[in-house]
Amino acid sequence: MGSLSGRISHLSESETLKMSKLSRELNAKGFDVINLSLGEPDFPTPTHIKEAAKKAIDENYSYYTPVAGYQDLREAVCAKFKRENGLSYSPAEIIVSTGAKQSIYNAVLSIVNPGDDVILPAPYWVSYAEIVRMAEGNPVPVKTAIGNDFKITPAQLEKAITPRTRLIMFSSPCNPTGSVYSADELKDLAAVISMHPEIFVLSDEIYEHINFTGSHNSIASNDAIRGQVIIVNGVSKSFAMTGWRIGYLAGPVAVAAACEKIQGQVTSGASSISQRAALAAISSGNAPALEMRKSFLRRRDLVIRLLGEIPGMNLNIPQGAFYLFPEISSFFGKRNGNEKINNAGELCMYLLNHARVSLVAGDAFGAPEHIRFSYATSDERLTEAAARMQKALAELS
Ligand SMILES: Cc1ncc(COP(=O)(O)O)c(C=O)c1O
Incomplete structure (x- = not known):
């Protein structure tokens, strides 16, 4: 062999x-x-979401889907960002994928060249480092302290950034620590990032709704770095839909188009039935x-x-x-x-x-x-x- x-x-x-x-x-x-x-x-998975999937089967949602996702689902994702996060996105900035994991993979492959550094505040989600390696980038872990609830400080971030840094990737709420960054903490990190306009930030917000602080904050709310941020989210955790495999990404049009190109050569569009179920999930609120x-x-x-x-x-x-x-x-x-x-x-x-x-x-x-x-x-x-x-x-x- x-x-x-x-x-x-x-x-x-x-x-x-x-x-x-x-x-x-x-x-x-x-x-x-x-x-x-x-x-x-x-x-x-909640009943109304399962019903939407059954209906989709009966209505013959059985054909290839657009690579970037159904247009109405991308519009529903934009409406969600506006309603829940106060963020304006257009459908051209949204790509639906087979799970948030694929969204992350698409983004990293779109941005990272071989030899580029990717800053990962540690502890980080297991797949980040491996996805960076698959893109032939270098994961650069930055150790955070339990005493600071495992959150990276602006000074630590500033120190870690070098001319080779291409991307910073983190989750809030965080897997594995459960830590949640406050709006002020994100603002301070954004101030550092805004000094480095060539760097992208991947903000993984898949646990958005499992947050005990009373409010979810996205680093994308900081206007100065808005064009540098890629948000990843999905239905897996918030709607108990891990097996349905629907995630999405929101980011600059050029990044979204690059992700669509990659996905078009790998998996094509995400499952038709799951997308109809995700549409019901995202448009029916968070009860x-x-x-x-x-x-x-x-x-x-x-x-x-x-x-x-x-x-x-x-x-x-x-x-x-x-x-x-x-x-x-x-x-x-x-x-x-x-x-x-x-x-x-x-x-x-x-x-x-x-x-x-x-x-x-x-x-x-x-x-x-x-x-x-x-x-x-x-x-x-x-x-x-x-x-x-x-x-x-x-x-x-
Ligand atoms: C932080 C984080 N991001 C992304 C994912 C992947 O989500 P999905 O199942 O939608 O691919 C997970 C799943 O465990 C996760 O914990």
Whole structure:
């Protein structure tokens, strides 16, 4: 057999998908694994959205779709930006894709040349670094502190920017930390970015509606850098539609056109049925998202209380998304019999084997002293998971 490309040998497998696969395999063998490794709301898609998809099938939405997305969906996305974010976009600035992940991939491939630097405030979402590598760019992680709720400061950003910097990419609310930037914090970052008009910013707002601060802010609201910002969003998290695979991007027309060109050679337009469902989701308001948010907030408080009782877990209080990202280095060097924990990956495997709880090591998020705990599951399962973790961790000394 011939050899595989250098590209693939440099690419890491998605750590979150790997842990979920492992826990599914253990479940299939009859073990009761609590899977807290995936970033997925545990709610079903709301009924009116499912009805829209059924109607689309009956109305024969079965043909190729326009590469950039149906025109009415792009218009609905513009209306959403106006209504919810106070931002004016035209349909020519919107590209609908097969999930927000594809929107990010399109944007990075459109902007980054081989050898360009991309600043990633760390912890960052797992796929950012790998997508940058696929574009042959260099991910440049900038470490943030738990004491600053994992947010990059303007001074850190200024220091990280070099003539090779092409793009800055971050999420707010953030996966994996749950941190949410305030309007003032974004304004201060925008002031730095405005001094570097050659740089783009990718603002990943996929967790927009899972935000406990009362308001979502987009860095695109800062007029001075408006032409530098690409917003990525989608229906996966806000409308419990992860499997429907619809995301979208809003940005300068030239970037949107480049994304359309790439997508036209890779996947073509996103699924017709899913786009009709997304149209129903986006144009019918956020009541389902607000209901889910209430549950997530209750669960956040529950897991903070339960994990907070475990000695050695250093926690902050996240303001959005559905993750905790505790610092767990106090367990490094500890043992249970012959088993020694040297790093976060080994701690995750230890918890999978001894507590039957599946979590993700922080390494893939650029934070090797942390683990990610997703609380997108029932209160009962979360309570059970915390109890099992407490018992297994107490056996380490
Ligand atoms: C920060 C962030 N961005 C983008 C995505 C991808 O979303 P989608 O499922 O729509 O591709 C995820 C999914 O986990 C995410 O956490």
